[in-house]
Amino acid sequence: MSNQYEYRxxxxxxxxxxxxxxxxxxxxxxxxxxxxxxxPYAQRLAxxxxxxxxxxxxxxPDQDTERNSxxxxxxxxxxxxxxxxxxxxxxxxxxxxxxVEAEGADILLLQEVxxxxxxxxxxxxANRLGMAYVYSRxxxxxxxxxxxxxxxxxxxxxxxxxxxxxGNAKNPFVRRxxxxxxxxxxxxxxxxFSVHLGLQHRQNARQQAELRQYVNSLAFDQPALVGGDxxxxxxxxxxxxxxxxxxxxxxxxHPHADGHTHVLRWPWGGALKRHRLDYIFLSPVLPNxxxxxxxxxxxxxxxxxxxxxxxxxxxxLN
Numbered sequence: 001m002s003n004q005y006e007y008r009x010x011x012x013x014x015x016x017x018x019x020x021x022x023x024x025x026x027x028x029x030x031x032x033x034x035x036x037x038x039x040p041y042a043q044r045l046a047x048x049x050x051x052x053x054x055x056x057x058x059x060x061p062d063q064d065t066e067r068n069s070x071x072x073x074x075x076x077x078x079x080x081x082x083x084x085x086x087x088x089x090x091x092x093x094x095x096x097x098x099x100v101e102a103e104g105a106d107i108l109l110l111q112e113v114x115x116x117x118x119x120x121x122x123x124x125x126a127n128r129l130g131m132a133y134v135y136s137r138x139x140x141x142x143x144x145x146x147x148x149x150x151x152x153x154x155x156x157x158x159x160x161x162x163x164x165x166x167g168n169a170k171n172p173f174v175r176r177x178x179x180x181x182x183x184x185x186x187x188x189x190x191x192x193f194s195v196h197l198g199l200q201h202r203q204n205a206r207q208q209a210e211l212r213q214y215v216n217s218l219a220f221d222q223p224a225l226v227g228g229d230x231x232x233x234x235x236x237x238x239x240x241x242x243x244x245x246x247x248x249x250x251x252x253x254h255p256h257a258d259g260h261t262h263v264l265r266w267p268w269g270g271a272l273k274r275h276r277l278d279y280i281f282l283s284p285v286l287p288n289x290x291x292x293x294x295x296x297x298x299x300x301x302x303x304x305x306x307x308x309x310x311x312x313x314x315x316x317l318n
Contacts, residue, residue, distance in 0.1 A: 049172035052149070053163065055136050056122060060157050062130035069186040071292060071315035075105045076227030076280050078196070079121065080305035081114035081148045083140075088302070089119060095299035096309075097128045103297075103311060107183060108153035109194040109227035109280070112305075117145040125153065132158045138175050138196070150179040150194045150228075157184045164214050167198060167207040174198070176207055178214060187316045191219045195228035204231055205238040212245050215283055223289060227280040227310065234259065234276050246281035249312040250294040261296050261308040280312045289314050 077096065082089065100108065113121045113135060122135040131153040140147035152158065162180040180193040193215055197207045208230070215224055226246065232239050234251075243251070250259055260274035278296075282289060293313035298304075 050141060052137050052165070052175060052177060055134055055161055055163065057134045057158070057161055058126060058132050059159060061132045061155055069316075071313055072106045072185050072187060073104055074107045074109065074192075074225055074227065074280055074312045074314065075100065075103065076109040076111075076194070076278060076310040078111045078229040078278060078305055078307040079113055080307065081112045081121075081146075083114070083146055083148070086114070086116055086119075089114070089116075089121075090124075091302050092299075092304045093121060093124060093128075095302040096304035097125065099297060099299045099304070099309065100129060105311070106155045106185065107192055107225065108151070109192060109225070110151040110153065111194060111196040111229045112148050113151040114146065114148045115142055122151050125151075129153065131155055134158055134161045134179065134181050136163055136177060136179050138177050139173065150177055150196060152179060152181050152183075152192050152194050154181075154183050154192070156186070158182065159184070162218060164210075166195075166210045166214075167203050176203075178211055180215070180218065187314075188223070190223040190225060191215075193224065193226045193228075195226065195230070197229065197231045199231050201232070201236070205236075208232070208238040208242055212242060216245075219283060221284060224283045225280060225312075226283060227278075229278050229307065231277055239279075242281065246283040247291070249280045249282055249291045249314075250296070250310065252291045253294045259296065261310065262306065278307055278310045280310050282312075282314065288317050290317055 079093070079096065108131070115121065115137075122133060125131070126133050132155075133151055133153040135151040136149045137147045138149040158181045160182045164178050166176045166178055176196060176198050178193055178195040180191055183190055183192050195211060197211075198204050211226070215226055218224075230239065234243070259276040261278040262275050264273040264275070280294075282291070291312060292315050293311070295311045297309040297311055299309070
């Protein structure tokens, strides 16, 4: 059973929402018979600008997983909500779940986890996979029939969820968050973070700087996995700084391989540009873990997303 968990962002991170004064003015105006017809639309708008912080949190997986202390498998995936059409969302989710099961993933770091009028992706995956999980809304709101956010899933117990907003918080309709939690694995406790960063170069660089500071402040010397859609190619200066601070699990094993995870296509379907936007980083740079496998995957048959899945297998050094 999952529970609602109220996590209030610090005032410096909370971002824009309608002030109490504006809310009182709105209530006064909507007493007017004509303006009152606009009240349902205004309420939906206010809901969308509501700050995130209500987490759906399931601490324990449905079943005890066999304690395998030889290593852990991590996947990061942008699930592509495809608002407002949501094309083949159930089929794409089923394809993704099959890949998770086939690869024996222990931890999932997910972005664009949608909740629509017909389907709550976080709950669907939790029921299908039997994992513990934490979910946070980032954008939209269930009152308009659509929201999307971040999630972390685990075959092992989760605890102490953390949430922070990154970068400029003045836009109430587009938020960039980092969601974290402690994971009690057979190899020891570690922190896991899922993140989805912005498109604009300057904002993206600022968000990555804040992300590094935030993760390091929480993890200290504790191992931390940071995965997500960074929305910046590895040739950018901000990714260079992040790679200097943390281990890029894919490049650690494949320094010269084609690492693209997203293809920008022409309207007729041909490839325009290939970019590497999705990463799993290991922090801090300590000699107590080794990367044993790192790959970029697509789901057979039904593409789960317009992004590839990033997979990393890690083993502790005893």
